[in-house]
Amino acid sequence: QLQLQESGPGLVKPSETLSLTCTVSGGSMSSSSYYWGWIRQPPGKGLEWIGSFFSSENTYYNASLESRVTISVDTSKNQFSLNLTSVTAADTAVYYCARRRFYSFDLWGRGTLVTVSS
Amino acid sequence: EIVLTQSPGTLSLSPGERATLSCRASQSVSSSYLAWYQQKPGQTPRLLIYGASSRATGIPDRFSGTGSGTDFSLTISKVEPEDFAVYYCQQYGRSLTFGGGTKVEIK
Numbered sequence: 001q002l003q004l005q006e007s008g009p010g011l012v013k014p015s016e017t018l019s020l021t022c023t024v025s026g027g028s029m030s031s032s033s034y035y036w037g038w039i040r041q042p043p044g045k046g047l048e049w050i051g052s053f054f055s056s057e058n059t060y061y062n063a064s065l066e067s068r069v070t071i072s073v074d075t076s077k078n079q080f081s082l083n084l085t086s087v088t089a090a091d092t093a094v095y096y097c098a099r100r101r102f103y104s105f106d107l108w109g110r111g112t113l114v115t116v117s118s
Numbered sequence: 119e120i121v122l123t124q125s126p127g128t129l130s131l132s133p134g135e136r137a138t139l140s141c142r143a144s145q146s147v148s149s150s151y152l153a154w155y156q157q158k159p160g161q162t163p164r165l166l167i168y169g170a171s172s173r174a175t176g177i178p179d180r181f182s183g184t185g186s187g188t189d190f191s192l193t194i195s196k197v198e199p200e201d202f203a204v205y206y207c208q209q210y211g212r213s214l215t216f217g218g219g220t221k222v223e224i225k
């Protein structure tokens with residue numbers, strides 16, 4: 001059974017880079033035809049899509065974050081990563097990695113809270 | 119960017135009642151690209167409906183989705199105690215956006 005798990009620092013200082021990794025277990029990312037992505041949710045607020053990819057050559061981002069976001073993939077490790085630069089308190093959120101199928105996200109990680117604070 | 123507006127913001131119902139949630143898009147959305155999620159406090163969002171009307175795996179048939187163009191809805195035929203949660207719609211187009219959510223609470 002495929003599972004996703006986010007990992008990374010829970011606290012990031014303002015102006016620094018937020019880096020998270022999503023590890024896919026129970027199956028191979030490279031043997032599937034899915035898109036994968038990152039979504040975040042500020043405390044007490046709604047969901048915001050960050051970006052998605054099919055392969056390292058086919059990645060696209062939320063226009064409001066595009067200048068600060070990079071999503072990369074390491075299929076040999078069955079992982080993909082999120083880098084968000086120049087963070088502020090507004091980037092404090094639970095960050096989810098997820099699998100996209102039929103234009104919707106059908107499998108989610110449990111999420112990891114990242115707080116931006118000095 | 120397509121903006122999704124969900125209404126009402128909060129829906130107060132008793133178990134057994136019918137719930138109708140609305141999701142209105144600022145531009146036309148292909149029905150294939152509209153989804154609904156349920157999120158309970160402290161939990162991960164759960165896909166309920168994709169392609170506007172197809173139930174995801176394991177979703178009870180009391181949940182149904184309809185709509186086209188700019189107007190979509192999610193209906194819970196008879197609300198069960200475990201259905202009290204926040205519901206989000208999501209569209210995939212030139213970008214991907216979520217609605218602001220509708221909270222279904224116990225009356």
